[in-house]
Amino acid sequence: MPTTKRSSAEFEVLEQAAEWFGVLGAGDATAAERAAFQDWLQADPAHRAAWQRVEQIHDRISALPGAPAVQALTLPPPRRRAMKALALLCTVGGAAALLASRDDSVAYLAAMNAGHRTAVGETAPLSLPDGSQAWLNTASAADVVYDGALRRIALRRGEILIHSHHDAQTPARPLVLDVPAGRLTALGTRFAVLLDGGETRLAVYDGAVRIQTSGGQQRIIDAGSQVRFTSGAIGVATAVDENQAAWRRNILIARQMRLQDVLAELARYRHGYLGCDPALDNVLLLGSYPLDDTEMALQMLEASLPVRVHHRLPWWVTVTPR
Template identity: 40%
Template sequence: MSQHLPATGALNGSPDLRQEEVPADFHSLEQAAQWYAALYVDEASDAQRKAWSLWLQERPEHRRAWQHIEAVSSRFAPLRGDGEREAAALAIEVSTKRRHTRRQALRSLTMLAGTGLAGWLAWRTSPIQNIVTALNADYRSATGELRTLTLADGTRVWLNAGSALDVDFTDAHRLLRLKSGEILVDTAHEAQGRPFYVDTSFGRMQALGTRFTVRQYEDHALLAVFDGRVAIRNLAGREEIVAAGTQRRFSATAVAAAEPVDPAREAWTRGILLAEDIRLDVFLSELGRYQRGHLGVDPEVAAIRVVGRFPATNPMQALAMLERDLPIRVRRILPWWITVEAR
């Protein structure tokens, strides 16, 4: 294309939406992907560009959806020409300014909160803070990548896709800091008897000779113990012991009741996505950790239940298995934009 399409904030007569945080709805996102395919991938006529502009200005959700696809395309779409390169640069600029706005808001929050517990916990548990600190982690795994580490004391650690971890071993302790994602830890016994800790944004765990997984979500962490015991102490000071065969979720201020351990929390280390009667949208959220680009699901089929074993490191095969067994269709509007919808 000889001309690039303007970023949403540059549209004549349209508001600058860079500070809006409300996500676009599913159907607006799908329409945005179709417009992108028509205008960026194929040669578009003046009439098509005009129709796109009218669609874009029709609803705020359309502009939010277009911003989202620009941001995704800047990371995953092949750039074939000056027009697309300029459009991608604009999308990156919008995304960067949005992150800058969020950082300003977080700074304001901490200043207003002073030394209060609520303000401190808000920053410690912020997903933005987790993303920023993960960039400088000692060990990281990319989307779709599973890593295995052997630490200096012989402890083995598995990193799930999209995870980040710091290691801090001293004469007094062995400490892992989980910055993002999920790990499985198989602790080694050592003669020194140094305590073994895992820190998250929500609190500290101490391994008591054990094998366990820890996953960090935006608003809580999940500890699943397969052997031995693990002690939890969250940021508010609440303490609990989690026994083998059970798991607990905990936030900065609360610890949930124990529940039977979910085998899926260990299956991923073998490259398996284990679904035991879970919603389709929940399953696809897990699969999205192994698939680059956008993986969306139509709300019409989001509640379908999924049961089975799926290859985590081969997302396209997993999607094909779902399409074979469920009343759904997997549609690829673009190589990096996949939608699951009703058949």
């Protein structure tokens, strides 16, 4: 789950909400503690918004099969009781919220029914019948449909890396990647595409890729460039960093990368919340970190930087100055 850049005040309120969540979920909160929580909750609309944010994250974790029970085993007895109580109280609500989201989201259903999927924290090769190579990144989904006219891949969620080969059939069929915002046509290339909220990011490492948005815009992006686009607009191309594709080897390579951005990338490979104190926004990193073991990556950060990693809850982790 990606991090979000927040102000110092927002970060502090979120931390307070997480602390209250742990206190109230322990099952042994005193009347004075419950009254203090209500005072805190009513003191500022930002407190209520932060509390709802913590509840939403916990609900998503609770909806994962077996997650609360497994995570509770890693905690000392008071927190095990807290997680047990929270699982009983919140799993039903989390599942209901998740189901409501499914009913409202065609894109979500398309991703869940896709022929190829990866879980959070998983990357996997995608077999293509023409000999082209592809890989799915964490929490991604795609369909592959080849026919007599097109070699077509549809990215439903997440990120894909494609290394296209020439089609053996005559006449050669175009290799296209369909995304919600339009269609990408490979022009003898190696490229990656990320669905990022309402935008699509295209990074071209070799060859070129033609963008055709659903709104009618077209542009060819050459090797060494990346661009973000929507159904109605194509942004300004910038230089691409080859290291962005290192996720295929389960590695995050940081070259003068902000700590906030490193944590945001690690958050994509784990469940729960991963936050960064805004005081650390300008810390730059140079190094390599494992994406298939984000806890080790966090330990590496703590060992090499003046920071401390706090596990407020099993699914709530924040990084602050030491």
